[in-house]
Amino acid sequence: MIKVGKHRRTLLRVGALAKIARLKSRATKSRNAGVPQTMRAAAIDRFGGPEVLTIHELPVPAAGAKEVLIAVDTAGVGSWDADMRAGWLPDGRRPKFPLVLGTDGAGVVAATGSSVRRFKVGERVYASSFNNPKGGFYAEYVAVRGENVARVPKLLDLKLAGAIPATGLTALQGVDDALHLRKGETVIIHGASGGVGTLAVQFAKLRGARVLATASGRDGKALVRRLGADAVVDGKSEDIAAAAERFAPDGIDAVLAFVGGKSLERCLDTLGRGGRLAYPNGVEPVPRKRPGIKTTVYNGEAGVREFQNLNRAVEAAKLKVPLEGMFALADAAKAHKRLAAGHILGKVVLRIKSRRG
Ligand SMILES: NC(=O)c1ccc[n+]([C@@H]2O[C@H](COP(=O)([O-])OP(=O)(O)OC[C@H]3O[C@@H](n4cnc5c(N)ncnc54)[C@H](OP(=O)(O)O)[C@@H]3O)[C@@H](O)[C@H]2O)c1
DSSP states (O other), rough: OOOOOOHHHHOOOOOHHHHHHHHHHHHHHHHHTTTTTTTEEEEEEOOSSSGOOOEEEEEEEOOOOOOOOOOOEEEEEEHHHHHHHHOTTSSSSOOSSSEEESSSEEEEEEEEEETSSSTTOOEEEEEEEETOOOOSSSSSSEEEEEEEEEEEOOOOHHHHHHSSSSHHHHHIEEEESSSSSOTTTEEEEEETTSHHHHHHHHHHTTTTOOOEEEEEEEHHHHHHHTTTTTTTEEETTTTHHHHHHOTTTOOOEEESSOOOSSSHHHHTTTTEEEEEEEEEEOOOOOOOOTOOOOOEEEOOOOOOHHHHHHHHHHHHOOOOEEEEEEEGGHHHHHHHHHHHHHHSEEEEEEEOOTTTT
């Protein structure tokens, strides 16, 4: 055995560490190839109306070891983004301005952190990250934790994929994890013409449930019928109880609600004892508790398993993704005005065309 003096051992260790650092830095550089220093983003410098959303030139966020840097193609625009723009503090803390909004979207992997092994640069991905600490999806680039990212199902292009991460996870988890809907059960999907509801109708049908959808307006009713609902009632102007009586004379098994208030109470009147109700946080006013009704309030969660489930369901359902409107990144304020005007059938998205192609 060759004896190595203490000084020489230290030199060897320093040499080895330097080599590892050189290799690591080369790997990081190759991963980041082509990523610019700055990007365009729709951000706010203060809380307020849609007009506070303006285009900023900001540094591209660096992907941490466990993060994926996504060159964003399409970002979802949700009512929760508008709430944050107006001053809602989801974690109770004031954000650092400028704040880039946007909870979800789709794009192409631009770089990966050193411990991310699941993705390669150039892959088509979609992701959901609520209140993302490194900034949201209304930007040319976003850095997201790897477990919140998944490959886009083959069926979807980036425009449609960008519309569904948050709403798709929320719709599917309502059907599967909160309600455990089974074949042959009857369910009212309340508020079925919106972003989450249009997807929930299709997932409930995929599980074999019989769906009575409540929608808004003649166009909303026509949309959810096209998406596969067995029966449809206008939850704003028609009699939900009468429609439910015709649909399921022995009572409804479950309600999945995306709208609150009096109309939701009418839906709950149709449940028999042992009926189930599920709704995601954000649905307001929240319904009063009813004895004998199992109520589950939940959040749409992102994760590796959650996205696997979503991808399987998207493919199996041959999911249709209705879009209410598409806006350019520079028109993010207009997209928020459209949201505020109401009657959103499906989803509003931002198309984020990078200047660098
Ligand atoms: N916690 C979570 O993880 C999570 C995630 C996603 C969503 N959410 C919550 O889920 C809810 C739904 O979100 P969303 O994006 O789907 O909202 P949305 O796009 O506004 O959908 C609501 C739909 O319901 C319709 N509607 C309103 N009143 C109705 C009534 N009485 N009967 C029948 N339909 C009615 C609306 O039509 P009009 O616009 O014409 O009224 C709209 O088409 C929101 O409260 C949101 O905050 C929570």
